[in-house]
Amino acid sequence: MLKPNQKSKSSKKSQVEKMFDSISFEYDLLNGIMTFNSHKRWKKNILNIAKKLKPKNALDIATGTADIAINLGAISNCKVIGVDISEQMLNVGREKITKMKLGKSVRLESGDAENLNFKDNYFDLVTIGFGVRNFQDLEQGLRESFRVLNKEGTLIILETSIPENIIMKLFYSIFTRTYIPVVASIFSKDKSAYNYLLNSAEFFPSGSRFSDILKSVGYANILIKPKLFGSSTIYVCKKK
Numbered sequence: 055m056l057k058p059n060q061k062s063k064s065s066k067k068s069q070v071e072k073m074f075d076s077i078s079f080e081y082d083l084l085n086g087i088m089t090f091n092s093h094k095r096w097k098k099n100i101l102n103i104a105k106k107l108k109p110k111n112a113l114d115i116a117t118g119t120a121d122i123a124i125n126l127g128a129i130s131n132c133k134v135i136g137v138d139i140s141e142q143m144l145n146v147g148r149e150k151i152t153k154m155k156l157g158k159s160v161r162l163e164s165g166d167a168e169n170l171n172f173k174d175n176y177f178d179l180v181t182i183g184f185g186v187r188n189f190q191d192l193e194q195g196l197r198e199s200f201r202v203l204n205k206e207g208t209l210i211i212l213e214t215s216i217p218e219n220i221i222m223k224l225f226y227s228i229f230t231r232t233y234i235p236v237v238a239s240i241f242s243k244d245k246s247a248y249n250y251l252l253n254s255a256e257f258f259p260s261g262s263r264f265s266d267i268l269k270s271v272g273y274a275n276i277l278i279k280p281k282l283f284g285s286s287t288i289y290v291c292k293k294k
């Protein structure tokens with residue numbers, strides 16, 4: 055399994071797609087073990103922010119196995135669409151939606167964040183959970199979210215980040231270099247995929263650096279909400 059690498063012959067996008075296809079079966083289990091299930095709490099935080107906005111239609115980009123899309127399905131009178139480039143991740147999500155009988159409010163389809171198949175100004179809410187750092191062209195992905203959002207629409211992003219506090223940063227670094235590779239080697243057949251996820255988290259811009267990128271794309275009223283000592287962050291912003 056290749057780890058996504060810009061210098062490789064195939065694009066980062068097709069490598070990311072293959073990588074998530076290959077880990078789709080164990081993704082939910084490993085996500086729970088690696089974050090001590092905190093990811094579920096952060097995704098509920100997104101739902102709580104979203105509920106107050108009373109969206110009528112929402113798009114969850116890089117939906118993967120659809121946790122966030124499924125949560126948003128609980129908002130009354132809200133139609134939710136989840137898109138992802140990995141068909142295998144979507145298939146796991148579709149099974150969950152069928153089991154939970156949420157098919158009327160939540161639909162999953164194949165789609166690329168950087169070239170969305172939706173008209174301008176369509177969604178009241180766009181969410182992206184642990185997806186942006188995998189985009190081949192980050193700004194293009196954020197521009198596409200901006201395009202499909204209504205005027206006054208809201209974008210909520212959940213992404214890994216590096217703690218700013220020096221002690222927490224050291225702890226985070228030891229934790230990610232020891233615990234996560236051990237868990238990946240026990241539970242996953244594709245260890246290199248988890249090395250990629252760790253490396254990409256280390257180099258991805260977070261906090262005010264990410265907020266500057268959001269601003270440059272046109273987003274306003276940006277809120278930065280660090281979670282678990284800053285190891286992940288929720289960003290909330292508006293299309294103005």
Ligand SMILES: C[S@@+](CC[C@H](N)C(=O)[O-])C[C@H]1O[C@@H](n2cnc3c(N)ncnc32)[C@H](O)[C@@H]1O
Pocket residue numbers: 067070071074085115116117118119120121122137138139140143165166167168182183184185188189190
């Ligand atoms: C770490 S998973 C996150 C899944 C889910 N949102 C969650 O929070 O658990 C990242 C997902 O982003 C998807 N992805 C990466 N690049 C994408 C793109 N350009 N367009 C759509 N999905 C993409 C991957 O296929 C993968 O399912």
